[in-house]
Amino acid sequence: MSEAPMIAIEGLSKTYASGFTALKNVSLTIDRGEIFALLGPNGAGKTTLISIVCGLARASGGRVTVGGHDVVTDYRAARSLIGLVPQELTTDAFETVFDTTSFSRGLFGKPPNPAYIEKVLTDLSLIDKRDSRIMTLSGGMKRRVLIAKALSHEPAVLFLDEPTAGVDVELRRDMWRVVRQLRDAGTTIILTTHYLEEAEEMADRIGVINRGELMLVEEKTTLMRRLGGKRLTIELAEPVAAVPDMLAPYGFEISADGRKLVHSYDASGEGSAIAPILAALAGTGLAVKDLGTEESTLEEIFVGLVGGKS
Amino acid sequence: MNALSLNIHAIRAIYRFEMARTRRTLLQSIVSPVLSTSLYFVVFGSAIGPHMNEIAGVSYGAFLVPGLIMLGLLTQSISNASFGIYFPRFVGTIYELLSAPVSPLETVIAYVGAAATKSTLLALITLGTAALFVDLRIDHPFWMVAFLLLTAVTFSLTGFIIGIWADNFEKLQLVPLLIVTPLTFLGGSFYSIDMLPPFWRTVTLFNPVVYLVSGFRWSFYGHSDVPVGISLGMTFVFMLICLAVISWIFRTGYRLKR
Ligand SMILES: Nc1ncnc2c1ncn2[C@@H]1O[C@H](COP(=O)(O)OP(=O)(O)OP(=O)(O)O)[C@@H](O)[C@H]1O
Numbered sequence: 122m123s124e125a126p127m128i129a130i131e132g133l134s135k136t137y138a139s140g141f142t143a144l145k146n147v148s149l150t151i152d153r154g155e156i157f158a159l160l161g162p163n164g165a166g167k168t169t170l171i172s173i174v175c176g177l178a179r180a181s182g183g184r185v186t187v188g189g190h191d192v193v194t195d196y197r198a199a200r201s202l203i204g205l206v207p208q209e210l211t212t213d214a215f216e217t218v219f220d221t222t223s224f225s226r227g228l229f230g231k232p233p234n235p236a237y238i239e240k241v242l243t244d245l246s247l248i249d250k251r252d253s254r255i256m257t258l259s260g261g262m263k264r265r266v267l268i269a270k271a272l273s274h275e276p277a278v279l280f281l282d283e284p285t286a287g288v289d290v291e292l293r294r295d296m297w298r299v300v301r302q303l304r305d306a307g308t309t310i311i312l313t314t315h316y317l318e319e320a321e322e323m324a325d326r327i328g329v330i331n332r333g334e335l336m337l338v339e340e341k342t343t344l345m346r347r348l349g350g351k352r353l354t355i356e357l358a359e360p361v362a363a364v365p366d367m368l369a370p371y372g373f374e375i376s377a378d379g380r381k382l383v384h385s386y387d388a389s390g391e392g393s394a395i396a397p398i399l400a401a402l403a404g405t406g407l408a409v410k411d412l413g414t415e416e417s418t419l420e421e422i423f424v425g426l427v428g429g430k431s
Numbered sequence: 432m433n434a435l436s437l438n439i440h441a442i443r444a445i446y447r448f449e450m451a452r453t454r455r456t457l458l459q460s461i462v463s464p465v466l467s468t469s470l471y472f473v474v475f476g477s478a479i480g481p482h483m484n485e486i487a488g489v490s491y492g493a494f495l496v497p498g499l500i501m502l503g504l505l506t507q508s509i510s511n512a513s514f515g516i517y518f519p520r521f522v523g524t525i526y527e528l529l530s531a532p533v534s535p536l537e538t539v540i541a542y543v544g545a546a547a548t549k550s551t552l553l554a555l556i557t558l559g560t561a562a563l564f565v566d567l568r569i570d571h572p573f574w575m576v577a578f579l580l581l582t583a584v585t586f587s588l589t590g591f592i593i594g595i596w597a598d599n600f601e602k603l604q605l606v607p608l609l610i611v612t613p614l615t616f617l618g619g620s621f622y623s624i625d626m627l628p629p630f631w632r633t634v635t636l637f638n639p640v641v642y643l644v645s646g647f648r649w650s651f652y653g654h655s656d657v658p659v660g661i662s663l664g665m666t667f668v669f670m671l672i673c674l675a676v677i678s679w680i681f682r683t684g685y686r687l688k689r
């Protein structure tokens with residue numbers, strides 16, 4: 122059992138009643154205990170994918186299992202394993218924080234356990250608000266309430282659909298901390314986000330989805346290495362008209378104002394040319410103002426991937 | 432949890448949630464039936480009643496009671512149940528129910544159970560208020576309670592269907608206003624259908640409310656417009672129709688799932 126993937130999605134497709142096809146033959150497996158980040162622009166199909174796994178939408182084709190249980194035919198077993206934090210802030214208004222969290226636990230078939238609920242509220246810094254009505258909370262706190270509800274029944278899989286949208290830096294850090302704690306406790310986590318730094322920071326694996334197609338799934342480190350070029354930028358004190366002859370063999374580009382020389386290279390490559398470049402640079406006798414290297418961020422990788430298609 | 436066992440914790444969670452909603456609005460929930468019952472008795476019982484003949488051996492005031500209770504029971508069952516399921520759809524909190532390991536049967540038991548509980552309580556309050564105005568007699572208390580519960584459940588099921596079908600607040604009000612209220616008023620709540628000309632009597636027999644009111648009134652005074660067995664049978668038929676519609680709703684995900 123522990124060998125089987127936590128989530129197996131096979132050939133999933135979804136065409137809405139409007140005729141719009143939001144998912145096209147998506148296949149994906151997610152292992153136990155991993156943090157998987159699903160990235161994609163607005164309307165890519167992230168929420169649709171999550172909705173089908175969680176039972177909010179019906180698939181038009183394909184099959185999904187969670188913990189080995191089919192989400193349609195064996196929905197009770199499958200859904201018992203899942204906690205969902207939806208993208209939209211939808212909460213009751215008149216219930217208290219404690220009551221709404223206890224309600225969720227019951228809904229998922231677990232006997233009452235006030236001590237556990239208190240622990241969840243404490244972890245999410247909500248314990249001071251336990252008897253407050255939800256409508257009196259700020260947006261960020263409501264977001265935490267949704268997370269508390271999702272965690273109330275001790276799910277093995279947690280879906281976070283853009284958990285940090287519209288959330289301040291501090292709360293975002295808090296959430297990352299909670300997510301790490303959950304991962305350490307063995308929870309499988311699938312999150313969607315537009316904050317690429319979030320995926321970079323949190324995820325073990327990253328999937329990129331665009332226009333309903335899963336374009337790539339990769340270990341984060343591999344992805345960074347595979348697509349992550351580096352750049353060496355030489356800033357000159359005085360502008361030059363052209364790339365000096367001595368640097369020409371290394372493939373430099375020159376900025377429009379002639380003050381910057383940029384060399385792109387593959388960080389994973391063995392024979393990086395940095396040392397010979399520096400030697401050649403000294404040979405040119407140019408006055409160097411500054412020198413720096415930078416890695417491409419996931420954002421650039423992402424824009425490169427998605428940009429090519431749209 | 433095997434396939435046959437019920438998710439009792441979920442049923443209890445939903446039921447308690449719904450009853451908490453009822454408690455929050457308890458005062459207005461109780462005030463309105465007490466007030467409207469009193470008004471009916473002031474207008475029909477005291478002002479008009481003395482000018483009316485006895486019907487089937489009971490005073491007009493006493494004759495009114497079962498019909499009034501039914502009127503409240505139908506209206507309350509439908510509005511409680513339809514609101515209970517419509518509201519989470521409207522604000523979006525329905526996502527949690529849809530993503531939970533809760534079967535259609537459990538959902539219906541919890542929502543319909545809570546709505547029927549509330550409307551039955553209000554019916555009993557109406558009965559208590561009525562007892563202050565007229566001398567009541569209940570010949571068949573067991574059947575009185577049975578009709579009360581059956582009707583509460585059946586019309587809470589109807590309300591549940593309306594709450595899923597409605598996609599705005601107007602529609603939520605439409606069915607009770609345009610269908611239920613006329614059917615109740617024309618269903619012999621305030622008169623015996625024996626008092627109608629033969630043609631209209633026949634038309635009336637297509638009105639489901641006639642059977643409910645008739646059976647319910649029989650449990651009070653031992654007199655009915657239509658045989659009690661038929662009343663009971665018809666009530667079950669309406670209930671089965673509602674259950675069939677609901678099972679279709681869940682099978683197709685109608686207005687619940689995208
Ligand atoms: N109920 C619906 N009926 C018709 N089309 C829909 C429905 N829900 C979503 N869509 C469409 O399906 C596509 C995918 O939507 P989805 O919500 O899955 O995107 P997303 O990746 O979550 O986007 P975002 O980052 O903006 O949340 C969009 O083009 C959207 O307009």
Ligand SMILES: [Mg+2]
Binds near residue numbers: 167168169208282
């Ligand atoms: Mg989305």
